[in-house]
Amino acid sequence: MKNVVVLCGGRSAEHEISLLSAASVLNQLDRTKYRIAVIGIERDGSLYVPELLRQRLGLEDVEDLTFPEGDHLACILARLKPVTDIVFPVLHGPYGEDGTIQGLFEIIDVAYVGAGVCASALGMDKIQSKRLLLAAGLPVLPFATVNRSQWGSQPELLSEIESRLDYPMFVKPSNLGSSVGINKSKNREDLQEHVSVAFHYDDFVIVEQGIDAREIEASVLGNETPRVSIAGEIIPSREFYSYEAKYVDQSSRLLIPAPLTDTEMERIRDLALRTYEVLQLEGMARVDFLMDRHTSEFWINEPNTIPGFTQISMYPKLWEASGLAYPDLLDELISLGLGRHQRRRHLSSRR
Ligand SMILES: Nc1ncnc2c1ncn2[C@@H]1O[C@H](COP(=O)(O)OP(=O)(O)O)[C@@H](O)[C@H]1O
Ligand SMILES: [Mg+2]
Numbered sequence: 525m526k527n528v529v530v531l532c533g534g535r536s537a538e539h540e541i542s543l544l545s546a547a548s549v550l551n552q553l554d555r556t557k558y559r560i561a562v563i564g565i566e567r568d569g570s571l572y573v574p575e576l577l578r579q580r581l582g583l584e585d586v587e588d589l590t591f592p593e594g595d596h597l598a599c600i601l602a603r604l605k606p607v608t609d610i611v612f613p614v615l616h617g618p619y620g621e622d623g624t625i626q627g628l629f630e631i632i633d634v635a636y637v638g639a640g641v642c643a644s645a646l647g648m649d650k651i652q653s654k655r656l657l658l659a660a661g662l663p664v665l666p667f668a669t670v671n672r673s674q675w676g677s678q679p680e681l682l683s684e685i686e687s688r689l690d691y692p693m694f695v696k697p698s699n700l701g702s703s704v705g706i707n708k709s710k711n712r713e714d715l716q717e718h719v720s721v722a723f724h725y726d727d728f729v730i731v732e733q734g735i736d737a738r739e740i741e742a743s744v745l746g747n748e749t750p751r752v753s754i755a756g757e758i759i760p761s762r763e764f765y766s767y768e769a770k771y772v773d774q775s776s777r778l779l780i781p782a783p784l785t786d787t788e789m790e791r792i793r794d795l796a797l798r799t800y801e802v803l804q805l806e807g808m809a810r811v812d813f814l815m816d817r818h819t820s821e822f823w824i825n826e827p828n829t830i831p832g833f834t835q836i837s838m839y840p841k842l843w844e845a846s847g848l849a850y851p852d853l854l855d856e857l858i859s860l861g862l863g864r865h866q867r868r869r870h871l872s873s874r875r
Contacts, residue, residue: 526609528558528858529592529601531625532581533565533572536617537702541771545833546614547581550589552835552851558858561590561608563600565615571597601632610635610861614833617701621830622648635865637857638807639829646803647829650730651698653803657824660802662795665814665823667732669698672723682712685731692734694764695719697726701828703767708734737814739765740782740822742796743831743842745853747806747860747867753842755792755813757782778838780845788815791822799824807860810839 530553532546533539546562553560564572564580574591578584594600601611611634613625623645629636639647646653654664668685675681685693695718697705705725707718715731722729739760743753757779762769769776784792796811810831814823831839835850843853 526558526858526862527561527607528553529561529563529604529608529611531563531565531597531611531613531615531620533567533577534615534617534620535565535567535569536615536620537700537704537767538616538771539567541702541832541834542614542616542620543580545616545837547583548834548837548840548850549612549614549854550581550583550586553854554851555588557855560588561592561604563592563597565597569619571595571600598628598632601628601634605632605634608634610637610858610865612637612858612861613830616830616832618648618699621701621828622699635861637861639805639809640864643803643805644829647805647809647827648699648701650696650826651728653826654730656802657799660798662798662802663821663823665733665735667730670719670729670731672727675719675723675729682715685715686712689731689733691715694732694734695722696730696732697722697724698728698730699726703765703770706766708764735814735823736817737823738782738817739825740784740792740813740815741838741842742792742811742813743839743846744796744800744805744809744811745807745843745848745856745860747864750797750800750805752793752796752800753846753848754781755784755789755796756780756838756842756845757784758838778836778841780838780841788820788822795822795824799827803827805829806864808839808857810842 532542534542564577592600623641626641626644651669657664693709695707705722709715709718739758740755742755744750759777760769761775799811809827809829811827812825814825840850
């Protein structure tokens with residue numbers, strides 16, 4: 525029996541989707557192999573009281589879960605450490621997927637599922653990850669970056685961006701996710717407004733060349749020798765895969781496998797693996813692509829290091845379609861997390 529601590533909820537806009545993902549994970553973890561404790565993080569960073577968390581997860585009649593209580597997540601995790609084999613963060617966005625909580629796991633020295641500190645942080649940082657992918661010769665759309673002080677002091681900035689990129693452009697806070705603060709700018713007036721909006725969410729903003737794109741995604745799993753699923757396609761319910769399309773309408777459709785030629789499918793799978801290697805991802809990632817509808821070129825959009833995990837989410841669905849059932853996927857993620865922790869134990873930090 526392994527003791528698994530599942531973390532869910534969290535301080536990001538994807539709080540609700542995290543609870544849905546966690547409910548699926550809790551339903552599918554094999555109880556003959558795992559003893560499970562669940563910790564829910566409220567939107568303000570405090571912890572759920574057990575009764576409310578059970579209710580929010582729709583698990584009222586599940587008896588065999590424990591809900592540790594305490595005043596701070598760090599204290600609970602430290603207290604549970606002697607009886608924890610691994611932590612499974614089913615959290616999305618800032619404070620869950622961006623390396624911060626992974627840093628806490630490292631400090632406590634407990635094994636965890638998914639990417640390490642640096643890869644998690646890169647996975648959330650659109651500017652830094654794109655710079656690295658570009659340096660590795662991988663295809664990312666042309667982009668410009670703006671920081672807050674430049675925005676306040678350089679009136680020529682918009683013209684400079686316009687000289688490098690054509691409308692439409694996509695304006696995004698560098699570190700966020702779930703499409704919050706992202707807008708499509710069709711002219712200078714939009715651009716001016718959308719950059720200001722993005723600065724509500726982050727100190728760094730990325731402006732990208734917008735294209736008319738299909739959205740293709742592939743799932744990657746592993747540490748040193750990752751493997752990749754077949755690719756799927758998202759058909760967003762709105763003009764692009766916005767926050768509304770993701771979480772409000774929920775009528776976007778998934779096509780699995782994505783309707784692609786064999787050559788295109790291989791190209792995507794290869795690019796997904798190369799992205800994983802360049803960013804030193806571990807555990808899992810869903811790598812998202814934009815495929816130009818006119819030229820059929822593929823552009824790497826971003827990795828998601830803790831992708832949605834409901835039973836209808838792309839990441840587990842792609843594995844299922846590639847021959848790996850959901851409970852087996854969970855087993856593998858846990859063993860990858862344990863393996864990484866073991867391996868790192870043997871690294872020396874002394875001369
Ligand atoms: N350069 C682009 N060209 C066309 N569509 C884009 C571009 N960048 C983003 N989008 C659209 O916006 C959505 C959200 O952008 P993305 O970079 O994936 O942010 P997030 O991390 O919030 O998911 C994408 O799924 C896609 O629909
Ligand atoms: Mg995205």
